Amino acid sequence: MNASTALFSFNIQASQGDARAGVLHTPHGDILTPVFAPVGTQASVKAVTPAQLNELGASLVLANTYHLYLRPGEELIAELGGLHDFMNWHHPLLTDSGGYQVYSQAANRSISDEGVIFRSHIDGSTHHFTPEKSIAIQEKLGADIIMTFDECAPPYDYEYNQRALMRTHKWAERCLKSKKRSDQAMFGIVQGGVFSDLRRKSAKFISSLDFPGHAIGGLSVGETKDEMKSMLEIVNAVLPEDKPRYLMGVGTPEDLLNAVIRGVDIFDCVLPTRLARHNTAMVPKDKLNLTNAVFAKDSRPIDNTCTCYTCQHFSRAYLRHLIVAKEMLSATLLSIHNLHTLLEFVKEMRQSILDARFNDFVESFILGKHSGK
Amino acid sequence: MNASTALFSFNIQASQGDARAGVLHTPHGDILTPVFAPVGTQASVKAVTPAQLNELGASLVLANTYHLYLRPGEELIAELGGLHDFMNWHHPLLTDSGGYQVYSQAANRSISDEGVIFRSHIDGSTHHFTPEKSIAIQEKLGADIIMTFDECAPPYDYEYNQRALMRTHKWAERCLKSKKRSDQAMFGIVQGGVFSDLRRKSAKFISSLDFPGHAIGGLSVGETKDEMKSMLEIVNAVLPEDKPRYLMGVGTPEDLLNAVIRGVDIFDCVLPTRLARHNTAMVPKDKLNLTNAVFAKDSRPIDNTCTCYTCQHFSRAYLRHLIVAKEMLSATLLSIHNLHTLLEFVKEMRQSILDARFNDFVESFILGKHSGK
Numbered sequence: 001m002n003a004s005t006a007l008f009s010f011n012i013q014a015s016q017g018d019a020r021a022g023v024l025h026t027p028h029g030d031i032l033t034p035v036f037a038p039v040g041t042q043a044s045v046k047a048v049t050p051a052q053l054n055e056l057g058a059s060l061v062l063a064n065t066y067h068l069y070l071r072p073g074e075e076l077i078a079e080l081g082g083l084h085d086f087m088n089w090h091h092p093l094l095t096d097s098g099g100y101q102v103y104s105q106a107a108n109r110s111i112s113d114e115g116v117i118f119r120s121h122i123d124g125s126t127h128h129f130t131p132e133k134s135i136a137i138q139e140k141l142g143a144d145i146i147m148t149f150d151e152c153a154p155p156y157d158y159e160y161n162q163r164a165l166m167r168t169h170k171w172a173e174r175c176l177k178s179k180k181r182s183d184q185a186m187f188g189i190v191q192g193g194v195f196s197d198l199r200r201k202s203a204k205f206i207s208s209l210d211f212p213g214h215a216i217g218g219l220s221v222g223e224t225k226d227e228m229k230s231m232l233e234i235v236n237a238v239l240p241e242d243k244p245r246y247l248m249g250v251g252t253p254e255d256l257l258n259a260v261i262r263g264v265d266i267f268d269c270v271l272p273t274r275l276a277r278h279n280t281a282m283v284p285k286d287k288l289n290l291t292n293a294v295f296a297k298d299s300r301p302i303d304n305t306c307t308c309y310t311c312q313h314f315s316r317a318y319l320r321h322l323i324v325a326k327e328m329l330s331a332t333l334l335s336i337h338n339l340h341t342l343l344e345f346v347k348e349m350r351q352s353i354l355d356a357r358f359n360d361f362v363e364s365f366i367l368g369k370h371s372g373k
Numbered sequence: 374m375n376a377s378t379a380l381f382s383f384n385i386q387a388s389q390g391d392a393r394a395g396v397l398h399t400p401h402g403d404i405l406t407p408v409f410a411p412v413g414t415q416a417s418v419k420a421v422t423p424a425q426l427n428e429l430g431a432s433l434v435l436a437n438t439y440h441l442y443l444r445p446g447e448e449l450i451a452e453l454g455g456l457h458d459f460m461n462w463h464h465p466l467l468t469d470s471g472g473y474q475v476y477s478q479a480a481n482r483s484i485s486d487e488g489v490i491f492r493s494h495i496d497g498s499t500h501h502f503t504p505e506k507s508i509a510i511q512e513k514l515g516a517d518i519i520m521t522f523d524e525c526a527p528p529y530d531y532e533y534n535q536r537a538l539m540r541t542h543k544w545a546e547r548c549l550k551s552k553k554r555s556d557q558a559m560f561g562i563v564q565g566g567v568f569s570d571l572r573r574k575s576a577k578f579i580s581s582l583d584f585p586g587h588a589i590g591g592l593s594v595g596e597t598k599d600e601m602k603s604m605l606e607i608v609n610a611v612l613p614e615d616k617p618r619y620l621m622g623v624g625t626p627e628d629l630l631n632a633v634i635r636g637v638d639i640f641d642c643v644l645p646t647r648l649a650r651h652n653t654a655m656v657p658k659d660k661l662n663l664t665n666a667v668f669a670k671d672s673r674p675i676d677n678t679c680t681c682y683t684c685q686h687f688s689r690a691y692l693r694h695l696i697v698a699k700e701m702l703s704a705t706l707l708s709i710h711n712l713h714t715l716l717e718f719v720k721e722m723r724q725s726i727l728d729a730r731f732n733d734f735v736e737s738f739i740l741g742k743h744s745g746k
Contacts, residue, residue: 043691044700051682072669072694080690088686227554298446299453309424313461318416318451321445327417330703 066101272338389671439474
């Protein structure tokens with residue numbers, strides 16, 4: 001165990017089947033798992049203040065290396081005391097490596113074993129990312145958890161996934177080698193698309209590198225629910241039980257539940273805040289698009305069982321009015337509700353595992369009785 | 374004294390020269406004067422939640438009859454329990470009459486003694502406002518303070534102002550006659566452009582109608598500072614001292630100070646939130662446009678003497694990053710700062726009047742020593 005793993009010990013407090021409730025200790029505080037991390041792509045969880053995030057009970061927040069490298073630049077953030085100070089989030093932070101954003105956002109990608117040359121989605125300027133560069137940027141940013149630089153591939157292309165996996169594995173080793181800071185935990189990322197053999201191979205290789213935590217990448221990118229479940233089972237059968245498992249980019253209550261059942265501990269997703277900016281409220285196993293005229297005179301809150309600030313104080317009719325009148329407050333109030341919904345859902349899952357009644361929780365969710373909060 | 378004035382008693386606690394510190398009692402709580410009212414045009418103070426407004430110490434909030442009549446409609450707001458419940462502001466509310474908005478926002482205005490026919494700025498539909506209709510709408514909305522329907526005129530057109538004043542006075546009488554609710558205070562509005570005789574005449578006529586409070590309209594619309602001061606002196610020499618005086622649409626620290634010196638108690642303005650959405654922070658006797666590259670690496674808060682949430686937690690560099698990255702959080706954080714700046718400025722003026730040191734306050738502001746907060 002090296003210095004960084006000592007700072008990042010993970011204790012499993014209770015488990016039921018493969019589901020577990022744990023605590024991940026970080027230099028900026030404990031993360032109670034399962035945990036959902038709101039996403040602050042550009043060092044801001046869109047439309048909410050850190051004070052509001054804190055009231056929502058968020059612990060871990062994710063930011064994006066690709067975006068922050070391009071704007072405002074990791075040097076500036078480092079000069080201003082690092083990402084925690086810059087964005088005023090003094091709880092745990094995680095940065096992803098930029099691998100997924102280079103795949104999804106950048107233009108004119110050109111990938112070699114060395115790294116990726118791409119054009120900025122902002123101004124078209126040319127940039128070069130390597131595993132070493134990604135880690136150097138993440139060390140400047142200073143999040144508690146940093147990620148290896150990986151190559152994402154379209155989920156159904158076997159040849160592509162096979163090639164990408166080779167690179168992802170070599171890059172994981174290079175990331176480890178280039179790591180300098182001891183106060184950051186680096187998680188390795190398992191890839192392999194929807195292919196059992198590739199996922200198994202990747203999980204074996206990545207877990208052999210002795211990372212303090214492991215991530216599962218390349219899911220929730222177009223594959224079916226059954227494929228996601230199957231990949232999680234294959235990967236988590238290989239990944240060591242005593243280290244935290246992070247399923248990247250997943251954010252519906254159903255997906256979270258299915259992943260916790262299969263031993264996942266950490267999640268992040270833009271879904272709650274993105275839906276909010278698209279006028280959509282998350283409700284138990286469903287969504288409400290509040291633009292709909294049916295809500296024009298609806299005096300009820302989004303969800304009458306919800307305890308969030310929005311549901312305690314505002315009607316659907318008011319929220320619809322804000323949307324129609326193009327008032328930015330709608331994005332804030334819907335983000336608060338959607339984040340609360342996911343954070344509470346995960347908190348309730350966690351409590352049910354601690355109370356040895358997770359099976360009941362799962363059953364009531366499936367039967368539609370569970371509130372989803 | 375009728376039922377509505379009883380609910381709205383105004384007590385002057387201290388005065389220095391013409392400046393006074395008072396308390397205006399309303400059914401939704403006391404307003405400590407001088408007071409600055411943030412503007413929630415469409416039943417939302419843009420980019421801030423009522424909880425944030427509350428933390429800022431706001432008491433009175435203004436909303437717009439013209440906008441709320443067009444969208445979502447006063448009937449809907451009444452069905453949902455009135456404006457306080459609708460927008461979740463359980464402190465005092467004031468609605469203006471729509472007179473100014475018909476003048477500034479609507480298209481194809483056609484004004485007669487009966488009222489105004491205009492086209493909606495939203496969808497071009499035709500509408501008819503009369504004094505009676507404005508009051509009926511304001512009674513549906515249910516604010517604590519409502520305003521008479523007036524005709525605004527370009528400040529330098531004597532003939533126009535003379536004609537408009539005749540209508541404004543007749544309309545004020547019609548507003549009074551049509552008023553039904555006893556739990557709302559109706560303020561009469563003095564007009565008259567930059568013309569001493571018209572202002573004096575208007576102040577005399579409006580104060581003869583025994584409103585529980587008086588407003589001064591048609592200033593801060595293009596006239597000079599000296600003209601504004603002069604009109605305030607003329608009008609306030611006539612308006613009774615024992616009733617609150619409201620200068621509509623004024624929102625710079627300098628204008629507020631000049632008006633308090635001349636006996637004004639109440640102010641409203643979109644300036645702090647509008648500047649915020651235009652990336653501009655209010656600082657003592659100045660403004661900072663945070664888009665400017667000079668702030669890119671500036672680790673200081675907007676104002677290092679400011680105690681607002683934004684200045685306590687965020688650097689100019691971070692705020693500029695949010696602006697450049699088009700993150701909506703910038704509007705929220707700048708609105709919080711700008712509203713705090715004005716609310717604290719007015720609070721300090723009030724305290725200096727209570728402490729019989731208002732002259733020192735004025736002097737130190739003029740000499741630039743005062744922080745403006």
